[in-house]
Amino acid sequence: MIDLALIADRIGWEDKAIIAAARARGASAEWLDDGALCAGERADVPAAGAYLLRSRSFVRAPLIAATIATGPADPTVINPAATIDLCSNKVATLARMRQASLATVPYRLVLTRRDLALAVDTLGCPLVLKPVTGGLGRRVLLVHEPAVADSVYDYVEHYGQNMDRALIAQPYLRGAGDVRVLAVAGEPVAAMERVAAVAREAGGDWRANVEQGASAAPVAVDGELAELTAAVCAAAGGSILGIDLFRHGGELLVGEVNHSPLFRGVVEATGIDVARRIAETALALAGAPR
Numbered sequence: 001m002i003d004l005a006l007i008a009d010r011i012g013w014e015d016k017a018i019i020a021a022a023r024a025r026g027a028s029a030e031w032l033d034d035g036a037l038c039a040g041e042r043a044d045v046p047a048a049g050a051y052l053l054r055s056r057s058f059v060r061a062p063l064i065a066a067t068i069a070t071g072p073a074d075p076t077v078i079n080p081a082a083t084i085d086l087c088s089n090k091v092a093t094l095a096r097m098r099q100a101s102l103a104t105v106p107y108r109l110v111l112t113r114r115d116l117a118l119a120v121d122t123l124g125c126p127l128v129l130k131p132v133t134g135g136l137g138r139r140v141l142l143v144h145e146p147a148v149a150d151s152v153y154d155y156v157e158h159y160g161q162n163m164d165r166a167l168i169a170q171p172y173l174r175g176a177g178d179v180r181v182l183a184v185a186g187e188p189v190a191a192m193e194r195v196a197a198v199a200r201e202a203g204g205d206w207r208a209n210v211e212q213g214a215s216a217a218p219v220a221v222d223g224e225l226a227e228l229t230a231a232v233c234a235a236a237g238g239s240i241l242g243i244d245l246f247r248h249g250g251e252l253l254v255g256e257v258n259h260s261p262l263f264r265g266v267v268e269a270t271g272i273d274v275a276r277r278i279a280e281t282a283l284a285l286a287g288a289p290r
Contacts, residue, residue: 049286177247
C-alpha cells in the first residue's frame with residue numbers, strides 16, 4: 001500500500017516537492033493520474049493511506065474525492081469533495097464566509113446584461129468582472145468604462161455556456177494589500193503579499209497572481225492573521241487551503257479560498273518549506289512515517 005497518493009492531472013513543481021518531502025521522511029508517495037482512474041469506489045484505485053487531491057480540474061477533483069471517500073468526513077481524502085466544491089465556486093465561498101461572520105470583498109451577481117448594468121451603477125468603475133468558477137486569474141477583467149463592460153458581455157451571451165455565463169462583479173480595491181496565506185491543518189504556515197506588475201510601474205499585468213508576473217514579499221504571521229486563517233478553514237473545511245485576503249479600509253477581507261493552491265511563489269518569498277508541512281499533515285492522517 002502507498003502511504004500517500006497524490007491525485008492530479010499532471011505533476012507540477014508543488015506536486016514534485018510534496019512527493020519528495022514525503023519520501024524524505026521514509027514514506028512511499030506516488031502520483032495517480034486523475035484521467036486514468038476510472039473509479040467507481042475506493043477499491044478501484046491503488047490502495048493508499050491518504051489521497052491528496054491536487055487536480056487542476058474543478059470537475060474531476062470533487063467527483064474523484066466523493067467516489068473514493070469512505071464517508072463525508074473521511075480524513076484520508078484531502079480535501080473532501082464538499083470543500084473542493086465550495087472553493088471551486090466563488091459565490092458559494094464568499095457566501096459561506098459571510099455566514100461565518102467574516103468580512104469579505106463585496107460582490108454582485110451578474111447573470112444577465114441587466115445585472116451588469118446594475119452592478120456598474122452600484123459599484124462604479126473600475127470594477128472587476130470574473131467567472132464564478134476558475135482560477136489563476138484567468139478570464140478576469142478590469143473594466144474601466146461602462147461601455148466596455150457592455151461590450152464584454154457580448155462575448156458572454158454569444159459564447160458562454162452553462163456556468164460560463166455566470167459572473168461576479170467586484171469593486172477594484174485600488175491600493176489594497178493582496179495577501180496569500182498557505183494554511184495547513186487550520187494554521188497559517190506561510191504568507192506573502194503580492195504586488196501586480198502594473199502597480200510596481202513595471203508595466204505588464206494588473207492581476208496580483210505570481211503566475212501572471214506579480215512580485216511577492218513575506219508577511220509576518222501575527223495573531224490577527226492566525227485567527228482569521230483558523231476561522232476561514234473552519235468555515236470551508238479541508239486540511240490544506242490557499243486563502244486570498246485584501247487589506248482594505250483597516251481590515252482584512254476574504255477574497256477567495258483555493259482547495260489546491262500553488263505555493264512556489266510563497267516558498268520563494270518566505271523560504272518556508274511548505275511542501276514539508278503538507279506532507280507531514282497528509283502522512284499523519286494516513287498514519288504513516290512523518
